[in-house]
Amino acid sequence: MIEAAPQAQWRAALAEGRFLLQRARGSGTIFFPPRLAEPRSGDTDWEWIEASGMGTVHAVTVIHPRPPEPPRAVVLVDLD
Structure with missing residues (x-):
């Protein structure tokens, strides 16, 4: 299986x-899991940010x- 670029990154x-x-x-919408486009708008202009x-x-x-x-382990977390 070949991973899409965002998943591999x-x-x-x-x-x-x-x-x-x-x-x-x-x-400014933050989204996860990694994907090619922002889920709601389909916007493909995104950047990586590091979680705090x-x-x-x-x-x-x-x-x-x-x-x-x-x-x-499966964990439900709200990130700051």
Whole structure:
């Protein structure tokens, strides 16, 4: 499977320990997960911004798929 450019860029930043979000330049709307265009307007003029690292955790759960898949944490967070 070939990843779209934004997904690949996001994963590369994660590998460096950076959590990036996309922001539409025209509206300032921040959106996630990574995609080619802003979801509501379809605007393709966007930029990467780094998350502040601050936020509020609302829920955490761990999913235990069948072996050999490792457990995965799923977290609901409102980012500042």
